[in-house]
Amino acid sequence: MRELADDARVDELIDELASSIEKNMRGGVWALIGIRSRGDLLARRLAERIGPDRFAGVGTLDITLYRDDLSEIGPQPVVRTTEIDFSIDDLHIILVDDVLMTGRSIRAALQSLMDFGRPSRVWLAVLVDRGGRELPIGPDHVGLALEGQMDPGEQVQVLLRPHDARDAILGGSTP
Amino acid sequence: MSEDHPWTHTNLLGIDQLSSADIRFLLRTAAGFADVSTRSVKKVPALRGKVIVNLFFEDSTRTRASFSLAASRLSADVLDFSGKGSSTSKGETLRDTARTIESMGVDAIVCRHPLSGAAVQLAQSVRCSVINAGDGKHEHPTQALLDAYTIASRKNREKNFDFDGLTVAIVGDIVHSRVARSNIQCLQRLGAHIVLVGPPTLLPSTFSQLGCELSYELDTVLEQADVIYLLRVQYERLAGPAFPSAREYAACFGMTTARLARAKSDVLIMHPGPLNRGLEIDSAVADGPNSAILEQVTHGLAVRMATLYLVTGTPHPDVV
Secondary structure (H helix, E strand, C coil): CEEEECHHHHHHHHHHHHHHHHHHCCCCCEEEEEECCCHHHHHHHHHHHHCHHHEEEEEEECCHHHCCCCCCCCCCCCCCCCECCCCCCCCEEEEEEEEECCCHHHHHHHHHHHCCCCCCEEEEEEEEECCCCCCCCCCCEEEEECCCCCCCCCEEEEECCCCCCCCEEEEECCC | CCCCCCCCCCCECCHHHCCHHHHHHHHHHHHHHHHHHHCCCCCCCCCCCCEEEEEECCCCCHHHHHHHHHHHHCCCEEEEEECCCCHHHHCCCHHHHHHHHHCCCCCEEEEEECCCCHHHHHHHHCCCEEEEEEECCCECHHHHHHHHHHHHHHCCCCCCCCCCCCEEEEECCCCCCHHHHHHHHHHHHCCCEEEEECCHHHCCHHHHHHCCEEECCHHHCCCCCCEEEECCCCHHHCCCCCCCCHHHHHHHHCECHHHHHHCCCCCEEECCCCCCECCCECHHHHCCCCECHHHHHHHHHHHHHHHHHHHHHCCCCCCC
8 A cells, every 4th residue: 555644744634723713613512532442532632622621522422333234144243332432412523534535434423423412503524535535524634635646446544652652644555 | 452353153052162252242242332331322223124032931031131121222133032931831942932933033042041052943943143042050151251341340440341359159050050051161261260159069179170269258358359150059950959058158148248358359249130138148249339230231232232233244054
């Protein structure tokens, strides 16, 4: 896979994403919720850059149980914990994920979120928009837009510390 | 320890079939289900469209209710089938009953039966998943798993479910207890040291071959135990008098406040329920701060959700 962004560029992209979110944060009470297993790391970094005290909370969402491909044959995906220790009722929730492609993860995340309460509004922030949507879902904040620049078979992978050894965005066919 | 341990079991027939890595993976999965019960909508769509059958040939309220609720919280449909007063009393065999139910298109059968080995036989007769909810004196795997989960959560071992250095005393009618058999294996695989305690009539010396320490006096093990697990005196399984009187049993093996005072201050008191208050456990102990009895019930739900989720998602070896 080729490197689409290195450590420094990822840092810039997160900065841009943070300032785009910050500009939009007018009125209401806000919270960040990241989708496992890299959206949660991204949410935490965004909170640090924007200022943790600007948010009612930073949560982690595991969408495994809401996936639309669970009934297909194959071993069950690993279930991890969801950690949202604040009420999301009437909050502006910024849903954070690393890569947006088909939109199916976001659909699952939205359904899961609604089971936690009734947010005032949900926004979507992604580090990379890969393109290739299968559902009518669009991001509000994008770090790197790759729409139309990738072949259909190609994948985008985001590496983030401390989950990975370094920060990077990789693209191409998986070996 | 890998986070993505491959789960390969289509059935849960006993702890015997599980490796320590399997047990830890299931308990970690259960942790992911525990928070579902705290949400405003206590339901996830993971098993939507699947059918789970409760097939109980023995009285049970809590296990049956726990499995039903676990299946409901996963959005599965639940069919309750009571062995008593049904076609089995008209002479139908277990195999025929199971295959009839399976023909309705079910994904898993949760089975309780008074005969040891019933779940294994059932699993050989059907292609859907089978979960053993207690078979005779053999095994009760989900009870052992929820007990392990409870110990981990109260003893701060949730990170890796490693019970190294913990001593668990299992007290009471060991010989008739499927809970004891499953717990011995489960807790040993997680690294705990097991001391079995009971009157010689209910604790044959052969149990030492499982690697357990045996004791015929509760008073001698009080000080070393981190967990004291009291078994229910099962009058329905006792063929003859195993001890002279209930009063004598309570005097020798009952967990009283006086005994609790001599145990470690952070000792965990557990019981699979239902309780015989005043016999194996005093009310003050059962309702006191050392007791984890109600947490066991709560955690049972998460453990059973994890079990249903894992076994129904594993492809049957015959289906490729």
